[in-house]
Amino acid sequence: MSKTRIAFIGAGNMAASLIGGLRAQGLDASQIRASDPGAEQRAKVHAEHGIELFADNADAVEGADVVVLAVKPQAMKAVCQALKPSLKPEQLVVSIAAGITCASMNNWLGAQPIVRCMPNTPALLRQGVSGLYATAEVSAAQRQQAEQLLSAVGIALWLDSEQQLDAVTAVSGSGPAYFFLLIEAMTAAGEKLGLPRETAAKLTLQTALGAAHMAVSSDVDAAELRRRVTSPAGTTEAAIKSFQADGFEALVEKALSAAAHRSAEMAEQLGN
Ligand SMILES: NC(=O)c1ccc[n+]([C@@H]2O[C@H](COP(=O)([O-])OP(=O)(O)OC[C@H]3O[C@@H](n4cnc5c(N)ncnc54)[C@H](OP(=O)(O)O)[C@@H]3O)[C@@H](O)[C@H]2O)c1
Structure with a gap:
């Protein structure tokens, strides 16, 4: 992750924990960007983590290797559809939104490599555990990036099928x-x-x-x-x-x- 550039779409609780975890692992503030509609939230995250924040999601994803979708599930469709023209095919999309399938995201975003994750609340204390599922388009290097990202707030475990995320939600999510x-x-x-x-x-x-x-x-x-x-x-x-x-x-x-x-x-x- 020493050179990976990460953009967070949505700078709420979960994004802030991930950002804090990444910073604690030694990522430089210049490697991380985020966007959020709330001016107060942007100021807070900037003050806490020293990263650059944007009001416009398209500005945050520019030049990023990994784009983390950290908005509420209900906001995902609109966020993805608006983001589509700004994404490059090689950018890895990591979603932490509960219940949004890779197929839905591919419908809204186009054919991006996607890793879908289910973290849990103790991630806020870096004591979380996450289940991760990668689509076929995700490269070995990108899998590693996603795993390192989620490992910043706890343990990350790979799943063989996307359906298993329902079981992960039932066991560790809830x-x-x-x-x-x-x-x-x-x-x-x-x-x-x-x-x-x-x-x-x-x-x-x-x-x-x-x-x-x-x-x-x-x-x-x-x-x-x-x-x-x-x-x-x-x-x-x-x-x-x-x-x-x-x-x-x-x-x-x-x-x-x-x-x-x-x-x-x-x-x-x-x-x-
Ligand atoms: N918290 C957990 O323990 C947990 C566990 C597993 C999964 N997750 C998933 O993580 C995601 C984020 O959860 P959270 O607890 O961090 O929620 P949150 O604190 O509400 O964070 C979401 C942030 O996204 C911002 N946002 C709203 N619309 C946006 C847009 N169009 N573009 C960019 N940012 C936008 C929100 O701003 P406003 O508040 O101004 O709308 C808010 O600051 C959810 O999808 C949830 O399912 C969370």
Whole structure:
């Protein structure tokens, strides 16, 4: 990425995190440009990251190797159609817009090489994970550029088929909210068991963090880690048995299927 020039269309939350991540990786401010309709947003991003910002999207993409589409999905069609005359065929387009398919983008932009990504909110803290899918027109060097871009805010994983992005959306895209829900429920249950709310919340949060750290750094999988902390006839076993008797795994599977289904449905609605 030492010489790659990157243009961001839309300089909102996700673009700003990516820009911050790239700057932290050593990219020079002169390698990054962005455009955004909001004068205040442009001033803010310029002050934070030192990059040049434009009101006109066409000005931002001039001379860029990679063009990152970081606007809301609802704005994608108009943004792509307006951008089409300004793009060169060799410019890689990276989209982070949820639910906009490569086919829709090719319809609106013409035959650009496209990498479609699904990042998640922890990217704002550079703790994200993204699924990436590249169209056949994307070169090996461009794949590397896209991977390095998304790696600036977390882990980047390649997918074999675009359809898998619906599953990525269901697992990691929407995933942070599932953990928040579990944190809410455990905090409420702790309070019901007699703890002050603040204590229950702190116990839950630190346990979530500690468990995630253990799982990430361990060389065995989550099932084995769970077995190791579940003594026969102990307290953990009592809780796990209760969860499973109420169909915990089936509940999770059903919820993720609902998310994946909704993702596919939204792609259809937004792609027209
Ligand atoms: N945030 C996440 O965790 C997350 C996760 C996965 C995927 N994504 C995807 O990332 C994309 C951006 O999300 P975000 O959270 O960063 O949204 P955001 O903060 O609203 O950023 C979008 C920016 O684009 C600007 N914009 C609107 N119309 C534009 C146009 N025609 N040309 C150029 N810029 C324009 C917006 O300006 P105004 O506010 O003035 O309209 C705003 O500053 C979305 O497509 C979303 O699906 C986000």
